[in-house]
Amino acid sequence: MKTFDFKPKIVSVVRNYNRQMLMTDVMAGIIVGIVALPLAIAFGIASGVSPEKGIITAIVAGFVISALGGSKVQIGGPTGAFIVIVAGIINQYGMQGLTIATLMAGVFLIGFGLLRLGTIIKYIPYPIIVGFTSGIAVTIFTTQIKDLFGMDMAYVPSDFIEKWIAYFQSFSTIDPWSMLIGLVSVVIIAATPKFSRRVPGSLIAIILMTVVALLLKQYAGVTTIETIGDRFSINSQLPDAMVPELSWEVIKSLVGPAITIAVLGAIESLLSATVADGVIGDHHNSNTELIGQGVANIVSPLFGGIPATGAIARTMTNINNGGRTPVAGIVHAVVLLLIFLFLMPLAQYIPMACLAGVLVVVSYGMSGWRSFLALMRNPKSDIAVLVLTFLLTIIFDLTIAIEVGLICACLLFMRRMSETTDVRAVYDEIDLNEDADMERGNLEHLTIPQGVEVYEINGPYFFGAGNRFEDIMGRYGKRPKVRIIRMRKVPFIDSTGLHNLENMCLMSQKEGITIVLSGVNQKVETVLKRNHFDQLLGAENICNHIDLALARAMEIVTKK
Numbered sequence: 001m002k003t004f005d006f007k008p009k010i011v012s013v014v015r016n017y018n019r020q021m022l023m024t025d026v027m028a029g030i031i032v033g034i035v036a037l038p039l040a041i042a043f044g045i046a047s048g049v050s051p052e053k054g055i056i057t058a059i060v061a062g063f064v065i066s067a068l069g070g071s072k073v074q075i076g077g078p079t080g081a082f083i084v085i086v087a088g089i090i091n092q093y094g095m096q097g098l099t100i101a102t103l104m105a106g107v108f109l110i111g112f113g114l115l116r117l118g119t120i121i122k123y124i125p126y127p128i129i130v131g132f133t134s135g136i137a138v139t140i141f142t143t144q145i146k147d148l149f150g151m152d153m154a155y156v157p158s159d160f161i162e163k164w165i166a167y168f169q170s171f172s173t174i175d176p177w178s179m180l181i182g183l184v185s186v187v188i189i190a191a192t193p194k195f196s197r198r199v200p201g202s203l204i205a206i207i208l209m210t211v212v213a214l215l216l217k218q219y220a221g222v223t224t225i226e227t228i229g230d231r232f233s234i235n236s237q238l239p240d241a242m243v244p245e246l247s248w249e250v251i252k253s254l255v256g257p258a259i260t261i262a263v264l265g266a267i268e269s270l271l272s273a274t275v276a277d278g279v280i281g282d283h284h285n286s287n288t289e290l291i292g293q294g295v296a297n298i299v300s301p302l303f304g305g306i307p308a309t310g311a312i313a314r315t316m317t318n319i320n321n322g323g324r325t326p327v328a329g330i331v332h333a334v335v336l337l338l339i340f341l342f343l344m345p346l347a348q349y350i351p352m353a354c355l356a357g358v359l360v361v362v363s364y365g366m367s368g369w370r371s372f373l374a375l376m377r378n379p380k381s382d383i384a385v386l387v388l389t390f391l392l393t394i395i396f397d398l399t400i401a402i403e404v405g406l407i408c409a410c411l412l413f414m415r416r417m418s419e420t421t422d423v424r425a426v427y428d429e430i431d432l433n434e435d436a437d438m439e440r441g442n443l444e445h446l447t448i449p450q451g452v453e454v455y456e457i458n459g460p461y462f463f464g465a466g467n468r469f470e471d472i473m474g475r476y477g478k479r480p481k482v483r484i485i486r487m488r489k490v491p492f493i494d495s496t497g498l499h500n501l502e503n504m505c506l507m508s509q510k511e512g513i514t515i516v517l518s519g520v521n522q523k524v525e526t527v528l529k530r531n532h533f534d535q536l537l538g539a540e541n542i543c544n545h546i547d548l549a550l551a552r553a554m555e556i557v558t559k560k
Helices: 009-016 019-046 051-068 080-114 126-143 145-149 160-169 176-194 201-219 248-253 255-280 286-302 312-320 326-349 352-367 369-375 380-395 398-419 465-476 495-510 522-530 533-537 546-559
Strands: 422-426 429-431 445-447 452-458 482-489 514-518
Touching: 009 051, 009 326, 019 051, 019 080, 019 201, 019 312, 019 326, 019 352, 051 286, 051 326, 080 126, 080 248, 080 255, 080 286, 080 352, 126 145, 126 160, 126 255, 126 352, 126 369, 126 380, 126 398, 145 176, 145 352, 160 380, 176 201, 176 352, 201 326, 201 352, 248 255, 255 286, 255 312, 255 398, 312 326, 369 380, 380 398, 422 465, 445 546, 452 546, 482 546, 495 514, 495 533, 514 533, 514 546, 522 533
Parallel strands: 452 482, 482 514
Antiparallel strands: 422 452, 429 445
16 A cells, blocks of 8 residues: 655656757746746735745745646745735744744645645635635735835734724825825736736836836935835845754644644645646646645745745746746746846835735735625525635634634534435335345335334434434334334444444343344445444344345244
8 A cells, every 4th residue: 555655747757858848948937937026025025024035935945846746837935825824923923933833834744745635635615715715815905005005104903903993093194106106006917918918917017116116216306105125124145044943832832823834835735736737637646746845845944935835826827838847837946046146136126015016916816706706605504614714814813714614614514414314214115116125026015014113224324313313213103123224325334323323222122122234235234243233233133135124023023
């Protein structure tokens, strides 16, 4: 039995690699690197770290994810989904706490991959994914209001509701020039796809608005437009790798945030890889992808980076520009490295309002409002999970939202699964049409003898089925001498079902009632014998089909 599933796509790709593929990947990688630049800066700043840390994350994690991942075209780096988590961890635990949490998340991701949980994670309920993704989008939009309008605020509360109250109280401090740059940036980014698919609107907006801000400052005396250089000290040197000091107390306190980073990173990367598969007609290795993501999140924080995952927008940009192997992702990381080393000082002139505009558009794309509205037409249980996850994300934090959302989804799943099992009583006679567990001959029905009750279980026998069994037996009527339980449509039985069935058999025996099982398939019968039901009931009372069960019941009734 295989226990290790680590097969990076780049290994299989290089066997048949050629010059034409290299040229295509290089062009795609250059374009993706240019697209990733403004996003990496914006995500870094919005997360509460300096802009170069966002680029370092894109360089280091982007390289590792492409080199070790299980997808041919996945592009990794910082994403908007982590902004809320990273900012919250930094506020509570500082930069060192974020480094440790990211390292722990990397270890968890590798564990997910080694335990082959890649396919399981993809089955997290859709309402939860939409709920916390929409909640993150609203939270990102909320965090950008100050910079978008150039508000003069000495302190911005971290709480969602308090933050909006503070915004309304500071409405009079809006800077018209910053607001103009922010809103024009949004318009440019939104309009660019209508004219150009290759050049990203965010890059055009940053270049144009940076030039406009410089001209306004130089020739119009406008000094109120805050830039990256006004808030951060730009460093274009690659940092040395540093391992943070670890203590058991710190590790225990960061388990929750680390699991949140790992789960969210796993979900986002696997969803991105799945979407990419549909476009290029390939199949990614989900467990290898998780291991690659884990290694990336271990290496990235050692160089001062933040959490990273597969980025669907950059992955689709890679595909649309011809990238078909991990080499394109590696080239994208090299392009970002060159920009970082030689052009990073120019980033100090970028207006904060322009970056806020970039993130406003990102938050709109993340919101998935069409999916949100579509889910509101679904069953009430799905709506409850969706709305609860959404509200918890924006009012509290993503850790609580994911935990509560998953618990609610699991409870609803258990309820729905229990409802799939039908337990019913059969009165007077048994219709033999379409029955597969008896020897019918020329008979059309079988008569149920006096003193015998027949019950039929249709579906898996697990939690919930036993309770319905007791309710139906309570409504059946007089106490019989024999109870026949038809299990021909029971595909499996779990420990809860075994416990309920054992209790029912013991209670029936105390009342002088014999239990006879009918139509037990081989798989269920093996489980029953392993748990000594043949000794509890008697092997002769576990029958292959209903006519044998009825004959056995008649024999018992006659003796009694």
